[in-house]
Amino acid sequence: MFSFWEKQQYLSKYDVLIIGSGFTGLSAGITLLKSKPALRVGIVESALIGTLASSRNAGFMCYGSASELGKDLQSLSSTTMLQIIRNKHKGMKLLLQFAGKRGIQFKKVTAYEILQPKAAATLTASNHYQELNKLFSDAIGIPQYFTPAHKAHFTKGFQDTLAFAYEGQLNPAATVFQLTQLFRNLGGIHLNATTALSLEKSEGHFVVPTSLGNLQAQQVIIATNAFTSNLLPSSQIQPKRAQVLITSPMAKLPYVGNFHMDFGYVYFRNVGNRLLLGGARNTDFETENTATPALNQHIQKVLDTLLHELLPDQKIKIEERWAGIMGFDEHNSPQVRLIDSNLLLIAGMNGMGTALGPALGYEAANKLLSDRFPGHKPMRISAFL
Ligand SMILES: Cc1cc2nc3c(=O)[nH]c(=O)nc-3n(C[C@H](O)[C@H](O)[C@H](O)COP(=O)(O)OP(=O)(O)OC[C@H]3O[C@@H](n4cnc5c(N)ncnc54)[C@H](O)[C@@H]3O)c2cc1C
Numbered sequence: 385m386f387s388f389w390e391k392q393q394y395l396s397k398y399d400v401l402i403i404g405s406g407f408t409g410l411s412a413g414i415t416l417l418k419s420k421p422a423l424r425v426g427i428v429e430s431a432l433i434g435t436l437a438s439s440r441n442a443g444f445m446c447y448g449s450a451s452e453l454g455k456d457l458q459s460l461s462s463t464t465m466l467q468i469i470r471n472k473h474k475g476m477k478l479l480l481q482f483a484g485k486r487g488i489q490f491k492k493v494t495a496y497e498i499l500q501p502k503a504a505a506t507l508t509a510s511n512h513y514q515e516l517n518k519l520f521s522d523a524i525g526i527p528q529y530f531t532p533a534h535k536a537h538f539t540k541g542f543q544d545t546l547a548f549a550y551e552g553q554l555n556p557a558a559t560v561f562q563l564t565q566l567f568r569n570l571g572g573i574h575l576n577a578t579t580a581l582s583l584e585k586s587e588g589h590f591v592v593p594t595s596l597g598n599l600q601a602q603q604v605i606i607a608t609n610a611f612t613s614n615l616l617p618s619s620q621i622q623p624k625r626a627q628v629l630i631t632s633p634m635a636k637l638p639y640v641g642n643f644h645m646d647f648g649y650v651y652f653r654n655v656g657n658r659l660l661l662g663g664a665r666n667t668d669f670e671t672e673n674t675a676t677p678a679l680n681q682h683i684q685k686v687l688d689t690l691l692h693e694l695l696p697d698q699k700i701k702i703e704e705r706w707a708g709i710m711g712f713d714e715h716n717s718p719q720v721r722l723i724d725s726n727l728l729l730i731a732g733m734n735g736m737g738t739a740l741g742p743a744l745g746y747e748a749a750n751k752l753l754s755d756r757f758p759g760h761k762p763m764r765i766s767a768f769l
Pocket residue numbers: 403404405406407408409428429430431434435436437438439440441442443444445446578579580581607608609610611612614615625626627628662707708709710711733734735736737738739741
């Protein structure tokens with residue numbers, strides 16, 4: 385039972401309702417309210433706290449490693465690759481503009497790719513390394529994005545590396561918190577522990593039955609990432625699980641910055657003087673095609689073994705292990721899709737949503753605003769990386 389006041393505050397009709405409160409949905413909501421403060425904008429999020437990906441990720445703000453992007457070059461056109469790199473660049477700036485560097489513990493860092501023999505051979509044989517540098521130069525004006533680097537302290541077998549200087553580290557939960565605060569401060573209604581059960585259209589507006597009751601909205605943005613097919617079965621967005629562990633603080637940590645391996649499937653970074661290590665989904669693809677956020681013991685063993693290879697002769701204590709769920713589009717084509725008039729889907733971040741989510745959230749919000757307010761001009765993106 386809700387009071388008259390509560391119904392008016394939370395359940396009365398929204399101009400725009402956003403389903404999903406990760407980097408994508410929050411960035412869409414913030415863009416809407418910064419552009420048109422009088423709009424009534426709501427966000428519903430199933431999770432009690434945080435999200436199923438944004439607040440539990442590894443905190444890399446990145447474009448991807450050379451071997452990972454080199455693999456993408458085999459299936460994507462250079463126009464699509466240029467667009468993805470530009471969107472990542474735009475999303476990084478938007479995230480910093482919205483969330484602020486200090487509140488999310490942002491650090492600009494150098495990143496390294498540790499090239500194992502297979503990845504090194506692929507990059508050299510197909511000349512992808514130069515091709516990628518040209519793409520970065522054309523897309524965002526950085527001439528030599530990937531450069532060879534030699535790090536003497538890497539353990540045996542991991543000597544061949546590339547360096548790239550334009551990555552960032554952030555605290556993912558603090559970022560979701562800051563974005564949520566901003567959305568609320570701008571007048572947005574944010575409802576945690578509220579699941580959208582379905583989506584119906586009636587008399588020109590949407591009715592969204594939720595665990596709180598029916599919500600109505602003129603326009604809807606679906607930003608539910610891995611769980612999109614629950615609302616839109618035809619979307620073909622597949623859930624894939626990712627797992628991470630973090631050590632206790634170490635007396636001597638030889639790794640500072642972001643590190644990528646194995647075509648992007650494995651990644652690690654320092655968090656102060658702890659080491660965070662994640663990935664290895666490629667060692668058990670079948671099991672990881674799931675929306676259940678649980679640990680896979682096989683993958684945790686793979687991560688443990690690598691951790692000891694990376695930190696030989698050190699006493700290591702693992703403090704936490706966790707899993708989250710990513711949303712994959714089979715064509716690796718993250719995009720804003722028009723599902724119906726006034727209904728947009730933002731999906732298919734394929735595990736790279738820290739940068740892509742804000743860019744696509746911004747794009748979706750501007751699409752809705754252009755439909756509603758002819759002549760609308762998108763707000764300026766002003767942050768520097
Ligand atoms: C362990 C892990 C590590 C990662 N590391 C990185 C990284 O370092 N860098 C990077 O760029 N990316 C990383 N990613 C991927 C990145 O986190 C995602 O691409 C990004 O967070 C997607 O943001 P989103 O807002 O689209 O989705 P989400 O953050 O998943 O938000 C969508 C939300 O929608 C909610 N939802 C779903 N269905 C409903 C419904 N019916 N009603 C209400 N709410 C609903 C979900 O609860 C979810 O919280 C990682 C992912 C994981 C899991």
